[in-house]
Each structure stands twice: as C-alpha cells, then as structure tokens.
Amino acid sequence: MLRKLFKFHGGVKPQTNKERSTTAPIAAVPLPDRLVIPLHQAVGGHPRPLVQPGDRVFKGQRIGGADGNLSSAVHASTSGLVRDVAPAVMPHTSGLTTLSVIIEPDGEDRWGELDKVNYRSTPPDELRDFLRDAGVVGLGGAVFPSYLKLKPGKEGKLKTLVINGAECEPFITCDDMLMRERAGDMLKGILAMRHMLQAEEVLIGIEDNKPQAVAAVQAAIAASGQSGIEAVAIPTRYPAGGAKQLIRVLTGIEVPHGRRSTDFGVQCFNVGTAFSIYEALELGRPLISRLVTVAGNVDAPRNYDVLIGTPMDHLVRLAGPRADTDRYIMGGPMMGVRLPAFDVPVVKATNCILVGSEAMFPAPAPEMPCIRCGECAKACPADLAPFELYWFSRSKNFGKAQEYHLFDCIECGCCSFVCPSHIPLVDYYRFSKSEIWAREREKEAADAARDRFEFKNHRQEREKLEKAEKLAAKAAATREKVAADGATAPAAGSDAAPAAKPAPDAAKRALIEAAMEKARQQKAQAAPRNTEQLSPDVQAEIADIEARREIVAKPAASPLPPQDA
C-alpha cells in the first residue's frame, strides 16, 4: 500500500555501515563477574537506592525507586550479592561518577516474583505507575520515562501513534535485528501502547535500507489480524529517526520546539521501548536488559542481548576488538559520545558501542574560517542557519543566537558533517546552550537571593513597625493613665504624633507588599523561557542534552545531570 510521505528539510547521507552487524542473529552474553548498575539512567530525578551492601537480590528486584514524578525505577539485572552502593564512572564523556549498585552475580540468574498485568482491565493511571516501577524508558537513546508519554492529549485520545524503527544512525542495527527477530512481541507492546493512548492509527516508520525488518513487521501485523497498523518504509536519510523528523515524514506534522507532540495528536516511541513494554506488562519483567550493537573496529560486529550493568569491555571482547582500538563511542558516529573508559557499564541508553581507532575515525582536518557557503543550512533538518548560530556563539552573542533559534537545534551533527571548513559547529552550539542555561540558573539563584533579602528587609521593617505600634500603644496607655491620673496635658500632646502613625503605616505596608508582589510577577514573566514552564518532553530533552555535554561546560561543576530539569 502506498502512503503519502512527507519530506523534512536537509539531512545527510553518511555511509550506513550496517551490513556486517546484521549477518548473525542476536547473541546472548555470558554473565560478567560483576554488574555496575547506575541508579540514574533515565532523564529526570535520581532514584533512591533500595538496597545496601551485603543484601542478596533477585533478578528483576527493584534496587532504585523512582523519585518524584519525573523519574524511573532501576532493577537488578541478575541475582546475586550487592557488593557496594557507591559512585562509579558513568558512560559519559565527562568521566564523572554516579551512585551505582555493584552486584556480584551468583550465577543462578534467578527471577524474583513476577507481577503481570492485564492492560485491558487496568486503569491507565495504575498502568503508568506499573511501567514507572518497571523502569521502562525510551530505548532510542533519549531514555525518557515512557509512562510520562503514555498519556493521550487533551482530547483523551490520539490520532497517530508513531513507532520509530527508522534507526538512521550509521553502524547501529539493534532496532533492525529486534524487528527481524521479535516483531511479534514488539507488536504486542505496541498494541498495549495503542490501548493506553487510544490511538486511532499506528504507523511504524522503518528506513528503506532495512527491507527484512519491514517484511518481518508486516508479517507480524498480518498474523495479528489487527487493522489500523502499518509498517511504512521511509527514505533512508539521516536523521529520519529523529522523533520530530519521523513524525514529519509519516504525518506531515511539524511539532515545534517546546510543544508536546500529543497537542498535535501524535506520540512517538522507539521499537525497543515497545518490546520492553511487552515484557513488562505481559511477562512482568522489568527493564533489565536491552539489545546493543557492537560495531566498528571489531572483527565480528554483532547485536547482543545485554544485561544492564555489564561492563562494556566484557561485551566488546566477544566481537573481537582489533589491536589498534583506542576508544569506545556510545551511540553512533553522528551523535554518539566518546567514553572515558572501557569498563563503563552498559546502561539503558546504550544502543550501540562503536569501537573506534584513530584510523577509523580520524580527527578532522584543521578548522578553517566559515566561508558562508550555506552547506550547513542546506543540511539542517531543523531549518536553522547554522553558520549564523556559529558566528553568534563564537562572539558569545547569546541573545542573538536565541533569536536565531539556537534551542531548536537538535544537535544532529548534519551541519558539522557537511562543513567544508571542518568547523565543529555542534560543539559551538553545545557551548552556547550550556552557557545560557548556566547563566539563567545563576540569574534565578540571584533572583531568589534578592527575594530573600527583600523579604528579610520587609520583615525587619514590619518588626520595627510592630515595635513602634506597641510603644505607641503603651504610650497611649500611659497617656490615658496619666490623663486619668490628672497629669498636665502638654506631655500627652507631644506623644500624640507617634500614636497616630500606625494607621498610615499599615496602608503603606500594604502598598509596598503589593508593589513587591507585582515586581515578582513581572520578573517571572520577563524571565526567558528556556528552562521554565516547559513540557516534560522538553525538560527531558534539555536534561538529556546536558547529560551528554558536560565536557564543553565545566566538567567538575555538577556530579549529575541537573535535577531541576
């Protein structure tokens, strides 16, 4: 069936390098000697540890509880002994540590009790809590807690549920293999999501360089007998797998920066997420493993089903890394992050470990000045003018950068990819965004401090006034007493002035208070809206971007991605 597809502006066609890792089926990984499971793996609040060193845990036991309403639980990936709950280096460029549960497997791989739910008979709120506690997050790389996105928009239903199987990043094939081998179960997860969102239609977008995946999903749909679900082959062009780009390609809708896609009647999930929703609801298994592509500078690129917390080098060893390997990149070559060590753990965000060497990913040629050739603008899928953003970032003209929509940049890397002057454009944007956020946070802190100061002044003022009132009252009382005592009048006259004061003072105070309240409101209105009043998706995006970025900001500034996002 032919469906009208839409185009997004720009995009690039890097070499896909996907063939080699799709020749062999998904493989299992032998249990490592120890698992390091960071508690903070998803966008949002930092889960609280629920275990202590020395505890025995089952496979699937909750070890980190969701904290606040933007957070997601974490589980033990196998049964064993909790060795430690301590900071460990996380898979992030910065090399910073994060609180992690270190488990020594007992080799039995024993599940605890598994609760399943029937999603058709369970109220949506309960389902969402269930998925939060099952630790289900977006597995496309954004790791946004899925339960937060499983709410239909204002109308209580959704037009289109978009399932993202595009997988546009070079080298990565875990979604491809998932669709080839587990399409049926993935579809069950999709049906559950469709139920929760009351979605009219489901469109599964898959780049047309994965014909086997398309065929497998189509076969699964046919076998299920469901209608209103379609697997759609879309043109291969990076970043067709960006949520906004995929929504655009499949539905023609452009969801602007800062808006919820449900307001436009669409929501988008990754195929891996669909599969883990199936596992959570129908098998009762929380998210404790995921598919990971090991590719790049290895003899046998392949996809593995990997327990969360598995040290990466343990996994990479299976694929035969070549001798000149000098780096791991988490993710693909366009948006991936270079890792600080080889033994950092696989986390929920790890879709690919790209093994690299200097020969494979040579440093770019020296940076030249921008010649305003406009190549970057032609390639930008967000329709920005990247070179203008570059000029403004370079000159630290952040206001102008924001005017030119710096925050609409999705950091896809297309502009850097095409620039004939080899300018690391995305680095400039990362820098600018971090600077702007840092400044706004500083400003907020300063505002808060000033408010506190003003409040203190105000309180002191009030206390002074109250004291004066008391004195005046006392004086009046004294006067009355004196008058009653029949003392001379002049003394009373001199005391009358302060006694008359309290009334106008109260009025003035009210005025001051009103003025201050107004000022506060104005301030709140005037504050730039980059970090305030954003939808959770956007806050998540920010947190996610920041988490990937510390290197360009101040590496030692905060040990964790910001909690206020």
Next chain:
Amino acid sequence: MINSPFVRKAASVQSVMLQVLLALVPGIAAYVWFFGAGILVQIAIASAAALAGEAAMLAIRGKPKAIFLTDLSAVVTAWLIALTFPPIAPWWLTVTGTLLAVVVVKQLYGGLGQNPFNPAMAAFCLMIVAYPALMSQWPAAGQLDFKTQLDLIFGGLRQVDAITGATPLDALRTALRAAANPDSQVHGLRAAQLMDGPAFGFLGGKGSEWIALGYLVGGLWLIQRKIITWHIPFAFCAALLVTAGLLWGVRPDAFASPVFHLASGGAMLGAFFILTDPVSGATTPRGKLLFAAGAAILTYVIRTFGAYPDGIAFATLLMNILVPIIDMKTQAPVFGHKKD
C-alpha cells in the same frame, strides 16, 4: 577531545575553490580562441600576485601559510580579476588590482571568509576610478596577435587608441546616444542596425558571446555539483531580462535588447561566478533572489545611463553593502514554525 560527529563528508574549501576554477575553464577557452592567449598571461600574472600578496599578509598576521595558501581562494579572486580586466591591461595594473583585492579587501578585513566586499569587484572599481582610460581599452576579437598582446602587457608605449575600441556595451551605448542626436550622421538608426558593425556578433559582442556561453556551461556545472544554488544566477538573469525587456519593449530604437544585455560584458560571469561568491553575497534562499535581482537592476542602470563600460562591479559592491540586512530580513521559518 573530539566530539560527535565523528564522521564527516569529504569536503574542503580547497575542493570547492578548485571546482570553481574548473568551471571557469570553458569560458577561458573561448576567450583564448577568440581573443588570443594574452588572457592566459594575465591569469598567470594575477595568480602569482595573489599568492604572493596572500603569503606576505599571512606571514604578517601570523596565520598558518600552508592551509590558507592552498585553499585556492586567492587564485579564484585572481582569475576573476584577470577575466574582468581588459586583456591588454599593462602588467602593473593587473598586479596592483590583484594586490588591492587580496591584501586590502580580503586580508585587512580578516582574511578568508571575513571580507564584506567581493575582492575582485572591489579591485575592478578601484582601478577603473584610478585608471579609467587603461581600464576601458578592449581589443576586438582577432584584432591583436599574441606578440602585440605581450608587448602591450609588458611593453612600454601604448598607442592604444589606434588599436583598440571600447567594449560592445560601451560602443552600443555611445552609438545609441549619437543616434538620438539630430546632428549626427547615424541619427535615426535603430539598435539592431547599429549592431551591424564589426564589433558585434549575433547576440552581443563578437566573440564575447561565446565566452558568455562558456561561463554559462561552467556555471550550470557548478549548480549540478551543488557548489552554488540556482537562486542567484536565475534571479540575476531574470531581473536583467525583465528590466532590459521593459525599456526595450517601449523604445526598441533607444535601448539594447535584453538578450544583448545577457550575452554581453560580465553578465554571465557575474551571474554564476561573481555574485555567487558566498562570503560577500546573501546566504538565505530568498535573500539570494533579492540580492541578485538588485544587482541585475543596478547593472542595467549603470550600463545604460552611467559612464562605465560595465555595471557588474559597482552593482556587486552596492549589493554587498546590503547583504547583512537582506540576510537578516529573509531568515526562513524554522522547523515547526512554518505556515503550510
């Protein structure tokens, strides 16, 4: 440490500039065919001067020489100067013009990517103001042999009036003005009749129409290679045709035909190689259309009512001044903010 993306397209400033140079070759070949090999000497002189000037400035400014000398941007400027100056300009005129372009207009403004004005066109304007006579001597096709050309380029005495005339554009303008004068012998003749002379070919200047065709071919190749976009050449040609067509339509006796304008002088060079200089030109799609259309109208006005042999250079500089505001006002709506 290097951040993502870890892969890049094989692209460089050098390869962009190299393709621009290659695209000039058909036009240059036609030039040599009709006007002799003197132009090649001019190209060599200009290139050498440009590289020398660039090297000296890079040394003074403490910039790495290897990458900036080999980026070929100075060579592109040099070729454009050679191709827009008269082919028999004395060597020192070419050298002075080239050095002004590279040293003052480009390097003193900050080097590659920083110059607000098109260096070649700025040099042309400066030289025509300083040496109006020398800059206005254009031999007709086939008029001078190579030896005479060399003598004129390197030689001493120039009896130029005897051997060279004006450009076809100039000649036609002068003739049309004469035709409008009741005392003149040619009074009452129409443009088409005036163009019967030996200086004119079937579309524009004799021989130069073939050069224009060469530039057109090279320019289309640049579009096909995605080095330039269609916007500037299209808008320039369209606006020139429309402007010239309007006046010609009203008074064909007093104005040259639109096709003549397109095929003459630097129109094709301007449309595909000069106005498309990314550094000094507009960058947004709509901005490019405005920028090129403006340049075309100015070119027409200067050609028709001004005193200079061609209008491209002044038109380019005038539009260069407007680039920042054009770019600012023509930013396209970004993703999710379009009205469609």
